[in-house]
Amino acid sequence: MYFTFAITYRCNGTVKQSRFKIFSDPVHGFISVPQNLLLDLIETPEVQRLRRIRQLGLGHLVFPGAEHTRFNHALGAMALMQEALAHLSEKGTPISAEEHLAACAAALLHDIGHGPFSHTLEHQLIEGFTHEAMSRQLLLRLNERFHGALELTIQIFDDLYPRPFFHQLVSSQLDMDRLDYLRRDSFYTGVVEGKVGVERIIKTLQVHPIEGGPDSRIVIESKGIYAVENFLIARRLMYWQVYLHKTVLAADALLRSVIRRARSLIQAGDAQAATYCAPALRFFLEHPLKAPEALGRDEVIEAFCQLDDVDVLYSIKQWSQARDAVLADLSRRFLHRRFFRTTFLPQTPSPEQLAQWRGRIAQWLVQQGIVPKTQAEEAATYYLTADASQHTAYEPVADPIPVLDRDNQIRELSRTTDAPAIDAIARFVRKPYLCLPKELPFELP
Template sequence: MQNKLKIINDPVHGFIKIPYEILFDVIEHPYFQRLRRISQTGLLNLIFPGATHTRFHHAIGAMHLMFTALETLKLKGIKISREEEKGAMLAILMHDIGHGPFSHALESMLMDDWHHENLSLLLMNKLNEEFDGQLDIAIEMFQGQYHRKFFNQLISSQLDVDRLDYLKRDSFFTGVSEGNINTQRIISMMNVCENGELVVDAKGIYSIENFLTARMFMYWQVYYHKTSALAEFLLVKILERAKLLVSEGMKLEATENLNYFLYREKKSATEEDIERFTKLDDNDVIQAMKIWQNSDDVILSYWCQCVIQRNIPKTIISSHPFEAKFIEEKIKKTNEFFGIDNGDELVNEITRTLLPYNTEKQPIFLLQKDGRRLRLDESEDQILSSLITRKTTRYILTFPREITGLNS
């Protein structure tokens, strides 16, 4: 009989235990193994060479932090059954199972308005059928329908184990130390109040503020880095362009499953859509871009070369929108250089907006010594929380590097 209670050696958290056989069975399933071939951070490795880790890494790490958090809560007297623990670990393990190639970038392109969480839920339900209802509690927790609210908050909130893992993991693999949060300290401060919601012991306030500011720095320094934003934008434009060309009758070589989505009309997801989606990964898109570099279409060819050869277009970042006249000049130069009349395809303004901490949507509560709950931003002890509640937008103008220095 196979031993399924394995130990995994993780570079970020060390040794990770798999305490339930059903966890091992889900990890071994093809739906989950596909995550080994889905980048955790899209094309971030074009900017940070070490960022080659995958959704598989992240899901295992988040499962480990969930186990640690539940063990901490049990030590504080919170009653958690084996079935609840199993359900919460399964829910966080599968929370990203619906991600498509290159994670967030292409999910709307391939499956229209199907957000990865919708696909994750759909795949969880399919797995639940295969495993004879063993995922019932996990699905309830994932959807926020379980009667004890803190389980869903550990899965998805402004202070969840998903964020705790990806910040520490992405910091580790990119080498950006500003994101290196103390997950153990934060988890040790977690608690559950009388109404069954997740709270943080008041003395943990500075660890939480450090977590929120670390997340803000990681967004502006890593995820919303101007070249990172551009790389994600290029992926979307490549697939968009390919779908347009195919609809106009041009033949484009691609793997069978990617080809299926290029020709797919907008409609509700069918069984075939889902079956093919679960076989798609980063490799399909990379292979297509390698081939499309040589396309007769100047726009598609140029964008694919930008990614595959890392000939990244020029970017300028600003806190204000760019003037229309300035953009028009770039389009004119692009048309002249490439001998085309649709240079506006290659000159684009990208926006990125961040609200580091939302005081209205699932605010973080501190548990006072007298048992009262107090919102983080209302605490007299807070130092930074009131400074990270403002939304910030950055504007990035991108245009071909080849036109830099050309006279009008």
């Protein structure tokens, strides 16, 4: 929901009018967008497409309130960028109007390259795909359409602008992206452990040196240490409780199996599977595509801009009536929320263990009458997923959080606070798991 406001004011005896739009956001309140390049970007088809892509992928199937979209998040990140730049300016860092606009545009467009259900199908449609690479391609296209107005935005996005603190506000441990999605996802899922003191963090950000030259970087003032600690802890908890929840992993595995089966059938010439598939999705299942080469082709980018959650859901509803019993069964399981069971393992299963499980699944598929014995071994590969969830809440070596202490000295976060607590947050955690039908009793072979 948004409102258009017109404010009339007098300047040097002349009546002028300033127009802007106010978006009503349940997380940040009212978000003000001036009717300039930012609003023009919001109204582009590329940004409006984000309304049809869920922020948490399949998370809404576990947390019913998590129906928010990438569009909500894009507006939120831009709003936080506006706040951060205002506070940095108040503290003495010079920021021009052009830089302000470019940085806000970078925050708005940073996730424009996400595909359907966000991260769930990121590696299924184009081999080697990353949404960051697609975001950059779309930025280039928008820049051409807007006659070079996004040149500075692209420099900030690429970290080529000689004032690097702008890029850090877009991509770093404390960027506007993370600050928004943690608070937003906590709000919509109802997971209170993910609540973050965003205002406190933003108000304690500072550019050091204050002039913001080529050697400048974003630091956190010492009074913001505890807010940052809470942010890192919240990030760890949100990953294990929401993003890597075992049922979310099961839903992801099932959707990927549906897509893999459909691709196999379509590329083998199954006309019905192709006909039942939404045209925007069918393009990616018909053609073997590999990044980065595919991202340089206009037809790939144009097809991608047409693709969203709706295309995938439509196709799955159609495939649930397919002649192919495996595709139909997998699709119905997804539609009726009959996911696989996710079982976490003490260690990665061996190839021999996985082969035994595939054999049991193959026998079960034959017993259920889903496939004949001659097709069971191949069909079983769609009913078993072996993977691992992994996460690090803080990377002190690759991307440390610098703290400006009261003596005006810069120290890494763990050297200014309870080091064991930060070390625990920074520890890399990997959890192997299996996803397989619930109808099969689970025992490690």
